[in-house]
Amino acid sequence: MRLFVAVYPPPAVVAHLSARITELRIGEAAAAGVGVRLADPTQAHVTLAFLEPVAADRLEAVERSLDQAAWRFRDSGAAPPRLHLAGSGTFGQGRSTIVWVDLRGDVAELHLLGRLVRSRLRANHLCYDEKPLRPHLTVARPGARLPSAEVTADVAALQAYQGPQWRARELVLTRSHPGPRPSHERVAAWQL
Template structure:
């Protein structure tokens, strides 16, 4: 079984900008920073997921930027601004495509964010206060597997 999720990834410029803002406070590795659209968990057949996603139209290009932050318990996250309604539309399309082939997703409302750290640190929270990063363009989403804490993009469209 493979733990799968569908996500969009900030540009390298956006990740580097945030990484610079957070230095020298420990945070998650920036190459793992993403915005989860749908978390699927353990999936026995990722080929079926790829087929469903390949039939989902890619989003029309839209722009986001990392902005501010907050926390869920010990989790520290960066918020988003820009064309967030387009991100919601993209997430709904992915979720719908996956549901039609039997992959239901979390029924909770979509609250887009980028997890910076799974361990609360006041310095991270302070660094995110008032933060606004550079915009980046979303034109695709990716199916990602998580194996032993490493991420592998299985499909992008």
């Protein structure tokens, strides 16, 4: 199974951002069928850890790890992080260009949660992508389908974006189903 651990913004927060994205070149290009892929708003999330492929018989260990991480987060006295989407950037270049929106607010608490998740996964001998946590929400995959100047202009326009505040109230284990129409399936969740 391909699994990841995430927090999900509420639908109203995602709708607010989606309305802004449709006004940009990446939104116009996607609507015109240019091949720019906008992230599916129903699957918008902030990833805390990507697990390496997990065998079905190890799912219980993953769930136990996340239960322990959520418990330790609550026990730390930290409140569910109050966040908002703001600012923007890109990862990759050329065909692999991704446009993302940054998170602001209680990001330190989100990093604490990410460290606890990764610590418990490691303690239970579960492998995950060890890249440093960079909380963000992916909004589009323009690749090389738009001139880089247009992507740069959209990123600059999103720098001024300020989304509504929300609290990350639960930690979610999600299964990813890759393919031409990738989808996500909620496996389990823990209250923060």
